[in-house]
Amino acid sequence: MTIGRERQEGGPFSSLTDFIDRVHIGIEQLTLLIRIGAFRFTGIAKQTLLWEAHHMLKGHKPSAVPATMPSLFKGTVSSHDYKVPLLEQSALERAFDEIELLGFPLADPFLLADEPLDQGTTAAELPDKLGHFVIAYGYLVTVKDTKTQKGDRMNFATFVDQNGDFLDSVHFPNIAAQFPFRGKGLYKVQGRVVEEFGFYSIEASALYKIAIIPDPRYEDQMARSKDNYSKTKDTMKRGSKRTTG
Incomplete structure (x- = not known):
């Protein structure tokens, strides 16, 4: 059953768990929906939702169940019994997610x-x-x-x-x-x-x-790369001085 049809027949989705219970979907498709903000109605950060989705669909094979078969029992997908670390995402990070997935930001460009x-x-x-x-x-x-x-x-x-x-x-x-x-x-x-x-x-x-600002999702990675480059450059300079000396 499609997402639109399930929502029309069963009403709005109340949570990520409710969505997974009612819609036949794999982790790849669910990850895309989370990253483009389809679950912002939950008020939960994307990173937290991704953690929960991977935990609930671990080992789940969508092809094993026909897409048209309705769920007989709600809450059949196991939810985690541990606390996910507090994970947050800035508005700029959301904008770059949208550019990557949609080709344009939904926020003010x-x-x-x-x-x-x-x-x-x-x-x-x-x-x-x-x-x-x-x-x-x-x-x-x-x-x-x-x-x-x-x-x-x-x-x-x-x-x-x-x-x-x-x-x-x-x-x-x-x-x-x-x-x-x-x-x-x-x-x-x-x-x-x-x-x-x-x-x-x-x-x-x-x-x-x-020019647009650097992608904040990779700031740490870029900083480490720049730091490694500087260290390598300094090492090469010191080696060159010892050789010429």
Whole structure:
């Protein structure tokens, strides 16, 4: 039975244990659901839920039971009888989990910028700035590549601005070649506000990708790597001095 159908017929899920009792699922799929925040209604940290899920589904083989077979007894999945250490996850760690699994953060993407951002022009302000040069900040949603009659490549792009509204820009061949898009992320767009058939957009004259903060999930690992690199570098220097001496 699908998750949606089970929820519709049996009511909202009350806990992780209730979900596992009612839905035929394996640990891989359950792990993904936990990591994208599907169980945030429980108020329990993801790390704790992952511990509990692995304990409850240890040795469990989903293929052994038909997906359409309803559970005859609630609470058939054993729950742990030990206390899980207090595990917490920051909002930034959740955002990077979402980027890894969904391709975009569910939280405000501008919080991930590695530099202070001024308040740029937003989509709602474009009509009042028609013909003016503006600076806007946006999280890239999609880019459409096309070609002119001469065969030169140009782009149309859509961003989410700092207010959460869609902001569009057009990048003619000379700008598209000089300032190419570099994947998903935050961008600074400079250009002139134009209008066509009541539709406002920015005719880009420059485009810059904004660096995001380091992934906090791997801060300890990166710090250890940097420390090991520094120690190795110092050791090599000392060895070089002894050799030359």
